[in-house]
Amino acid sequence: MRPNQPSLTPAGEVKRAQPPTLRDVAEAAGVHAATASRALNPSTRRLVSAETARRVIKAAKTLGYQPNPIARSLKTAKSSTVGLVIPDLTNPLFPPIVRGIEDVLEAEGFSAWIVNTDNDPERERVRIDSLRSRQVEGLIIATARVEHPFLEALHEQGVKMVLVNRRVENLEVPCVTADDATGIALAVRHLAELGHRRIAHLAGPHSTSTGVVRSRAFRHAIRDHGLEDDPSLIVECAHWNEADGAAAMRELLDRDDRFTAVVAGNDLIALGCYDVFAERGISCPDEMSVVGFNDMPFIDKLRPPLTTVAVPHHDIGAEAARMLLDCIEEPDRRPRSLLLPVTMVVRDSTTRPRPLPSA
């Protein structure tokens, strides 16, 4: 691919000229390539006279010169590139985060390689290795588990990274997440205010920090509101998806049907609940209230529209990217952690509990 205009050779046939190089620009401006380089780079421009700088810049413009980022990277050992490690782009949670990331990256002249791990640790290792061999300057990781030796190893090796949505224990790296704890607190308060007293929780996997934070916050909130604090009302889903959400819901219903509301670990798990409701003819919200987490796109189109806690995905991505850029610029700054505020969005999947059957 030749990013420049075709030109005519003397013989007349169309020939694609090579893109102009820095040398060409220098020659056109009557200076040495080194001078041209300095003139074009704002931070070194003070090393050349204003007059020659003007000439060089003009020449660059008329030639349509575009610096070759590959040559530049080779020399400077900077690739202006970061890696973005997510489980699966197909999960609607991630596209908004990705866009947030790319919005700030590209404003700084960076860009991102995206890799999907499908939650497979081995795939993750391979993908990250390939990212590193492509000389990325840092990593944004959305696949962190509570115990994650591989990430620890990377950190030991000085790989710059920031975590999104997840934390890992004993790992001193910056991370940006939603304020899960207050999100869950809001959800429980909403249900309590509606009059629910016996509330279940379909927790996310405890291998992820989000899973443990949310389920801990759930227990706290239950106690704070003086609701029924029954450990058997909490069941852990194996993964953050519909199938495992549905499985957990079935398990719960099979052993106890006296709860009137459920706080799902996230929207997908809530979707699993919907499936079970359809299976068993349970009407939501009349017989069972559900609140999700994340406010995924299109989750408001469900029947009933899902009450959930909205997470600023775009901001999460943007802040993560900014943080990574900060780390790259000043390598030994203390890692900060960012907790982004969430909001409760009440829709139609929650309502007052129906009075228990007066049996």
Place this chain on the structure above:
Amino acid sequence: MRPNQPSLTPAGEVKRAQPPTLRDVAEAAGVHAATASRALNPSTRRLVSAETARRVIKAAKTLGYQPNPIARSLKTAKSSTVGLVIPDLTNPLFPPIVRGIEDVLEAEGFSAWIVNTDNDPERERVRIDSLRSRQVEGLIIATARVEHPFLEALHEQGVKMVLVNRRVENLEVPCVTADDATGIALAVRHLAELGHRRIAHLAGPHSTSTGVVRSRAFRHAIRDHGLEDDPSLIVECAHWNEADGAAAMRELLDRDDRFTAVVAGNDLIALGCYDVFAERGISCPDEMSVVGFNDMPFIDKLRPPLTTVAVPHHDIGAEAARMLLDCIEEPDRRPRSLLLPVTMVVRDSTTRPRPLPSA
């Protein structure tokens, strides 16, 4: 970011060694860097003796050598990189396509830069320019419009590209799309078989090939089945989204409420219909049947679950990537076009028409 192990300097403090270079490998194997290069590259390996090849490979392995793709790119003028131009990653249509693309790309050692244009031609120009300055070897384009001078210009300049989901008139470049025409035919047949005689079509924008192909196919199918062929039953949406779908639906209902079914240009437009049904208290499918197009993720979770025609998004992406790689390998092959088969998936948004009020 240093992709290798930290090591100890004589002084004892931790120092991150430089990643091993080809020179290091060569030295370790007791050969020249050129020889090492040939030994490591399968296609030039026959130029060195089996024995030295073995030594070099072994040395590379023990040193953990990873070729520097930047240096290689500089020398070979190949970046092993393609650009992927989509309107908006947040549209659930695209993530599966992207994954399909990346699956085949990465098997060939390529990777993709993704850019979002938000359907803004100017943004598109800027993004594509930036892609080209990053030396991509080709482009996969999902934002094509029927008239698209910019793409024509790129093609003139010899930029390799393949179109997904869209075609552009008078542009001889390969493209891979779903078989829109038979998809629409299937939808219409489905409705006809249910007994619908007066069917509306909310067409996608005619600035996109998909919009014109689908609406033309709709008219043909209507005639083929001998249904009511009323041009006023076709209205064009300004964009492929819910808002414009809803607007078109309102317009349609305001001037004619005697149709009993609607073929939406795609699932998002169908979603817009759902919104209008809710506004106006129209019950779907009892009073109005709807069929969408694409079978977006989660569209089966709607109430009612949407009848739609399923498109093999992952395959579309995969085939497009393969095609682009083919173009890159043998530049002057004739552009082929691929039409991928679609399937009808019947859910609950379509049923027999209710007998007209016996007024």
Place this chain on the structure above:
DNA sequence: CTGGCCATCGCAATCGTTTGCGGTTAAATC
């Protein structure tokens, strides 16, 4: 008038690979 300083710019090395070319060696031919 001379010495020193500063601004400006060119020289050349460098980043890590790839590759055309030429040189060395050993095997094959007569």
Place this chain on the structure above:
DNA sequence: GATTTAACCGCAAACGATTGCGATGGCCAG
């Protein structure tokens, strides 16, 4: 045993940019 031939490998020049260092020249101060 001399010569052709092939196999193997090293030399060095790229690719296109950046950058330390040194050269040049002008200017000012002593």
